[in-house]
Amino acid sequence: MTYQRDPLQEKKHEVLPGLIWKYQNRVLFLTTKNCPSKCEFCFRKNLYDKNFKRTSDIKIIDFVKKHKQIKEFIFSGGEPLIVINEIYSLIKELVKIEHLKLFRIHTKLPITYPNKVNLRLMKKVSNETDKPIYLVIHVNTDKEINNSEAQMVIKKLRSIGYVLLSHTVFLKGINDNFNCLKNLFSTLIELGVKPYYIFHCDNMEHTQKFIVPIEKEVKIMTELRKQLSGIAYPIHVIDSESGKGKIPVPTNFWKFKSKQYRDFD
Numbered sequence: 619m620t621y622q623r624d625p626l627q628e629k630k631h632e633v634l635p636g637l638i639w640k641y642q643n644r645v646l647f648l649t650t651k652n653c654p655s656k657c658e659f660c661f662r663k664n665l666y667d668k669n670f671k672r673t674s675d676i677k678i679i680d681f682v683k684k685h686k687q688i689k690e691f692i693f694s695g696g697e698p699l700i701v702i703n704e705i706y707s708l709i710k711e712l713v714k715i716e717h718l719k720l721f722r723i724h725t726k727l728p729i730t731y732p733n734k735v736n737l738r739l740m741k742k743v744s745n746e747t748d749k750p751i752y753l754v755i756h757v758n759t760d761k762e763i764n765n766s767e768a769q770m771v772i773k774k775l776r777s778i779g780y781v782l783l784s785h786t787v788f789l790k791g792i793n794d795n796f797n798c799l800k801n802l803f804s805t806l807i808e809l810g811v812k813p814y815y816i817f818h819c820d821n822m823e824h825t826q827k828f829i830v831p832i833e834k835e836v837k838i839m840t841e842l843r844k845q846l847s848g849i850a851y852p853i854h855v856i857d858s859e860s861g862k863g864k865i866p867v868p869t870n871f872w873k874f875k876s877k878q879y880r881d882f883d
Contacts (some may be wrong), residue, residue: 636672
């Protein structure tokens with residue numbers, strides 16, 4: 619079997635060091651390679667070398683200014699919240715760009731190290747603009763969210779102006795069961811976090827032990843849809859290895875014969 623090193627085709631779309639322009643209306647910025655969570659299944663785990671350096675704020679700002687079709691700016695990593703001071707410096711300038719309408723920050727820090735979330739700086743970032751800032755929290759199990767400190771931080775982030783969403787990855791032997799995900803999504807929505815996506819694990823050499831058969835994922839999602847409200851139910855997707863983006867998984871997946879799904883059938 620051929621494994622993907624860069625399943626999302628990020629290197630192909632890297633227009634400046636750390637700045638990825640894969641979709642015309644948004645850019646993704648890798649704020650840092652460092653991440654205290656060190657998830658074993660991370661698709662960027664082996665993608666960026668130890669000497670990775672991000673481009674300068676000035677070059678980022680100039681690039682966004684020149685491309686008026688860019689409406690959304692995404693901070694990712696690594697873990698962006700460990701360099702929240704740098705995000706604050708950059709976002710102060712980005713908010714001045716009229717055609718840039720919203721921001722997004724992807725993070726796992728409120729779940730893994732809630733005591734390391736700098737709420738003072740997070741509030742300064744939020745207060746810097748009236749443009750929406752979406753905070754996408756990466757969380758995979760109900761045990762991760764059933765933590766009083768994590769829940770306190772999440773509630774505080776919501777209270778200081780962030781729109782909260784979540785990302786989850788199906789992981790074999792970890793969350794590939796109905797009760798775990800039902801409890802996770804129910805708790806998230808009660809905390810004011812909208813479950814956004816649940817991903818089929820990316821096909822990489824180091825992720826093989828985590829990949830759940832797609833038929834099992836579909837069965838679990840079908841049962842969840844019967845018991846969760848629409849706002850608590852995430853979109854089940856596969857990140858296309860062709861780099862075409864996120865493909866929603868149909869409930870009759872194993873009968874679906876479209877070419878775009880063939881590699882997973």
